[in-house]
Amino acid sequence: MIQSSGLPPSELSSCTAGSYHSGMAMTLRLPEELEKQVEAIAARRHVSKHALITESVARLVEAEEEQRQVDEVLDYAFERYGDVIERLADA
Numbered sequence: 001m002i003q004s005s006g007l008p009p010s011e012l013s014s015c016t017a018g019s020y021h022s023g024m025a026m027t028l029r030l031p032e033e034l035e036k037q038v039e040a041i042a043a044r045r046h047v048s049k050h051a052l053i054t055e056s057v058a059r060l061v062e063a064e065e066e067q068r069q070v071d072e073v074l075d076y077a078f079e080r081y082g083d084v085i086e087r088l089a090d091a
C-alpha cells in the first residue's frame with residue numbers, strides 16, 4: 001500500500017523540485033488555458049510549475065494505486081461472498 005508522505009503540499013513541492021535532475025526529462029505541452037491556470041496556482045503556492053506538476057502527478061499515481069487496491073479487495077469480496085451479497089440485495 002502506498003503511504004502518503006504526510007507533508008503539507010508546500011513542503012512536498014519543495015521536496016519534488018529538488019529531484020529535478022534525478023528523473024526522466026520530458027517536454028510537456030499544455031493547452032494555453034490550462035497553462036495559465038497552472039501558472040496561477042504555482043504563483044499562489046510560491047512554487048515552480050515543475051514542482052506543481054510533479055506533485056500533481058505523484059498524487060494521481062497515489063490515487064490510482066489506492067483505487068487499484070480497493071478494486072482488488074472488492075473483487076475478492078464479491079468472488080468470496082457474491083452469493084451472500086446477492087441474497088442480501090434481493091431481501
